[in-house]
Amino acid sequence: MSSNEVLxxxxxxxxxxxxVTDVESEVFRPGLDEEIVAxxxxxxxxPQWLLDWRLKAYRHWLKMTEPKWAKVSYPPIxxxxxxxxxxxxxxxxGPQSLxxxxxxxxxxxxxxGVPLEERAILAGVAVDAVFDSVSVATTFRESLxxxxxxxxxxxxxxxxxxxxxxxxxxxxxxxxxxxxxTLNSAVFSDGSFCFVPKGVRCPMELSTYFRINQADxxxxxxxxxxxEEGASVSYLEGCxxxxxxxxxxxxxxxxxxxxxDAKIKYSTVQNWYPGDKxxxxxxxxxxxxxxxxxxxxxxxxxxQVETGSSITWKYPSCILLGDDSVxxxxxxxxxxxxxxADTGTKMIHIGKNTRSTIVSKGxxxxxxxxxxxxxxxxxxxxxxxxxxxxxxxxLIGDQCGAHTFxxxxxxxxxxxxxxxxxxxxxxxxxxxxxxxxxxxxxxxVSLIVNGFARRVIRELPMEFAVExxxxxxxxxxxxxx
Amino acid sequence: xxxxTTILEIRGLKARIAEDGTEILKGVDLTVNAGEVHAIMGxxxxxxxxxxxxxxxxxxxxxxxxxVLYKGKDLLSMPPEExxxxxxxLSFQYPVEIPGVAxxxxxxxxxNAVRKHRGLPEVDAMDFLALVEEKAxxxxxxxxxLSRNVNEGFSGGEKKRNEIFQMAVLDPTLAILDxxxxxxxxxALRVVASGVNSLRSADRAMLLIxxxxxxxxxxxxxxxxxxxxxxxxxxxxxxxxxxxxxKGYGWLEAEAPVGAGKAS
Ligand SMILES: Nc1ncnc2c1ncn2[C@@H]1O[C@H](COP(=O)(O)OP(=O)(O)OP(=O)(O)O)[C@@H](O)[C@H]1O
Ligand SMILES: [Mg+2]
Numbered sequence: 220m221s222s223n224e225v226l227x228x229x230x231x232x233x234x235x236x237x238x239v240t241d242v243e244s245e246v247f248r249p250g251l252d253e254e255i256v257a258x259x260x261x262x263x264x265x266p267q268w269l270l271d272w273r274l275k276a277y278r279h280w281l282k283m284t285e286p287k288w289a290k291v292s293y294p295p296i297x298x299x300x301x302x303x304x305x306x307x308x309x310x311x312x313g314p315q316s317l318x319x320x321x322x323x324x325x326x327x328x329x330x331x332g333v334p335l336e337e338r339a340i341l342a343g344v345a346v347d348a349v350f351d352s353v354s355v356a357t358t359f360r361e362s363l364x365x366x367x368x369x370x371x372x373x374x375x376x377x378x379x380x381x382x383x384x385x386x387x388x389x390x391x392x393x394x395x396x397x398x399x400x401t402l403n404s405a406v407f408s409d410g411s412f413c414f415v416p417k418g419v420r421c422p423m424e425l426s427t428y429f430r431i432n433q434a435d436x437x438x439x440x441x442x443x444x445x446x447e448e449g450a451s452v453s454y455l456e457g458c459x460x461x462x463x464x465x466x467x468x469x470x471x472x473x474x475x476x477x478x479x480d481a482k483i484k485y486s487t488v489q490n491w492y493p494g495d496k497x498x499x500x501x502x503x504x505x506x507x508x509x510x511x512x513x514x515x516x517x518x519x520x521x522x523q524v525e526t527g528s529s530i531t532w533k534y535p536s537c538i539l540l541g542d543d544s545v546x547x548x549x550x551x552x553x554x555x556x557x558x559x560a561d562t563g564t565k566m567i568h569i570g571k572n573t574r575s576t577i578v579s580k581g582x583x584x585x586x587x588x589x590x591x592x593x594x595x596x597x598x599x600x601x602x603x604x605x606x607x608x609x610x611x612x613x614l615i616g617d618q619c620g621a622h623t624f625x626x627x628x629x630x631x632x633x634x635x636x637x638x639x640x641x642x643x644x645x646x647x648x649x650x651x652x653x654x655x656x657x658x659x660x661x662x663x664v665s666l667i668v669n670g671f672a673r674r675v676i677r678e679l680p681m682e683f684a685v686e687x688x689x690x691x692x693x694x695x696x697x698x699x700x
Numbered sequence: 701x702x703x704x705t706t707i708l709e710i711r712g713l714k715a716r717i718a719e720d721g722t723e724i725l726k727g728v729d730l731t732v733n734a735g736e737v738h739a740i741m742g743x744x745x746x747x748x749x750x751x752x753x754x755x756x757x758x759x760x761x762x763x764x765x766x767x768v769l770y771k772g773k774d775l776l777s778m779p780p781e782e783x784x785x786x787x788x789x790l791s792f793q794y795p796v797e798i799p800g801v802a803x804x805x806x807x808x809x810x811x812n813a814v815r816k817h818r819g820l821p822e823v824d825a826m827d828f829l830a831l832v833e834e835k836a837x838x839x840x841x842x843x844x845x846l847s848r849n850v851n852e853g854f855s856g857g858e859k860k861r862n863e864i865f866q867m868a869v870l871d872p873t874l875a876i877l878d879x880x881x882x883x884x885x886x887x888a889l890r891v892v893a894s895g896v897n898s899l900r901s902a903d904r905a906m907l908l909i910x911x912x913x914x915x916x917x918x919x920x921x922x923x924x925x926x927x928x929x930x931x932x933x934x935x936x937x938x939x940x941x942x943x944x945x946x947k948g949y950g951w952l953e954a955e956a957p958v959g960a961g962k963a964s
Binding site (some may be wrong): 646647648649651652653654655656657658659660662666667669670671672673674 | 807
């Protein structure tokens with residue numbers, strides 16, 4: 220045993236004895252220490268190996284510092300003030316009917332065309348759906364099981380498919396990866412697990428609605444999707460959160476693994492609470508998403524529409540390991556009022572003839588700050604690799620900002636790289652043209668913005684595309700005139 | 701005898717650039733009745749486009765005096781989209797590009813906005829298609845242009861054609877055509893003109909801003925006005941255009957302005 224392992228064993232034993240947190244409580248005390256990590260694990264009746272993994276992550280995290288390179292600013296986060304576990308509120312505590320829900324929130328849902336029943340769910344009305352840190356209601360599970368697709372909450376997977384979880388957890392985003400991913404590894408509460416076996420095309424789009432419900436609760440989901448040889452799956456992630464005056468931390472990790480000839484399409488429409496007009500409240504969204512194209516000819520495609528959160532720090536990336544594998548990143552990020560978005564991707568070409576496409580559309584309005592940060596690295600081994608990047612920024616008004624930081628690291632002369640960038644402003648002439656044809660100012664903005672984002676929106680599955688289109692309009696209301 | 705309906709009645713209209721206060725329109729009087737086509741000519745910078753912008757409600761101008769009645773209503777108090785829905789259409793001197801937005805999608809939104817205002821339901825997809833085909837044929841607009849993004853990458857002539865096509869679909873009561881003829885080759889000019897002619901109707905009024913007699917060979921206006929330095933200095937019939945073609949505008953400035961009252 221190495222001295223480190225001895226040390227770790229000793230410390231973990233020590234805390235086991237010192238275990239006092241009441242795991243029956245619905246909400247843990249604020250703060251983070253080994254006891255809390257262990258209590259989360261105990262709450263979920265996790266096996267020892269997972270607890271050990273969490274603790275390794277926690278101890279590693281203690282040695283890390285929050286990254287400061289992103290172009291975002293916010294007051295220091297007090298990690299000891301956060302509660303790291305909250306079971307969903309019991310039905311009694313939540314709003315009892317739509318009448319009890321903040322009317323402004325309801326108006327937003329209405330504009331988005333969210334069906335009535337769903338509005339109740341989204342607004343946290345006591346219905347039989349489970350949110351917060353505990354598993355998300357998963358639909359169509361049985362018909363999926365027939366073709367061998369496993370789609371369940373992460374906690375369930377830990378119990379029912381421990382070998383799969385053990386094999387792939389941390390295989391793309393190791394627990395040492397970065398400050399927020401490491402924190403997530405220590406305290407993640409739940410999330411989704413999806414496994415598509417060899418040769419199976421998942422017969423339906425898999426979707427999950429995440430939301431943050433409990434005040435002062437950090438949300439740390441962990442999602443793991445594995446597509447075996449020749450398998451394919453499309454996964455949709457929608458996020459929303461009710462309005463709160465305080466900032467909430469959200470630090471999720473998503474890992475994707477695609478084996479030979481497998482395809483994973485991961486689509487996100489992120490609409491966490493962005494804070495109010497003066498920048499008060501809103502979600503701090505620090506998310507690590509990464510996919511590994513482990514197999515030959517595999518393909519991972521990220522599509523994201525980011526309209527929410529007061530801070531977005533997110534770089535869905537692809538490791539293109541298998542020869543002829545393909546990585547894609549399509550993104551629309553919107554920053555209005557005092558929102559700050561620092562988002563982009565990393566395409567890491569290792570295999571031969573690997574290809575990647577990056578299309579980023581940043582929209583800034585109000586005092587919003589929008590940064591595209593993208594890295595393309597092409598290893599020596601990636602003979603014949605190709606990348607195409609397009610980064611466009613659209614400015615609405617003159618108080619906002621758009622920034623582009625493309626990083627390029629090419630180690631082989633056989634690579635082909637193409638980069639296009641543009642910055643434009645919604646012009647008074649465009650708005651007037653639309654209004655002269657009978658459109659309101661708001662419809663005009665929404666139309667112009669959606670035109671700008673179309674290349675990305677059309678990558679989304681149909682229903683999501685409709686929602687995203689409306690969301691872009693709603694998120695920009697009042698930004699002009 | 702039919703009763704004449706006045707579509708547009710401009711009285712003593714004065715307007716300046718909001719930013720620097722420069723007065724551009726210095727007292728314009730103009731009455732246009734249903735069924736009439738009026739041409740407005742005049743030297744560069746005389747205020748023709750400004751008049752079109754003020755009538756359609758573009759920001760950046762301040763009306764300092766005068767009134768504009770449109771179908772008897774106070775036009776100047778309406779926001780631009782309401783004017784449009786009430787049937788005021790401006791064919792832009794410089795049509796604007798809207799990247800990523802399909803031409804027909806845009807037009808359908810516009811049409812539905814107008815229809816909603818009139819208490820009509822949204823246009824049915826098949827009906828819309830039929831309407832688009834009919835009106836596109838009118839200006840010989842290619843199908844490819846219909847599905848492309850609004851004016852994006854259109855040639856100058858294609859943009860102008862697109863304006864007339866939109867006008868045909870939206871069926872306005874008052875159409876203001878700001879130099880729709882400039883930038884058109886001779887064939888396109890003929891096509892656009894015949895499109896405009898076919899849209900002439902007893903209940904529509906048109907204001908045709910142009911520099912060239914050329915257009916007026918194809919579209920015969922009922923009245924021609926000359927705008928100079930923010931005023932209408934001369935009003936006449938189509939022979940006035942020929943005179944202008946021959947003599948330019950200089951002689952008008954030398955003579956006492958007609959109808960404007962004061963010499964500058
Ligand atoms: N937004 C503006 N800011 C400053 N000056 C303006 C603005 N709009 C118009 N002008 C000025 O007002 C005057 C009238 O312009 P306008 O475009 O109405 O002329 P026009 O008669 O349409 O000319 P043309 O025949 O060249 O199209 C010009 O001197 C022009 O420079
Ligand atoms: Mg002009």
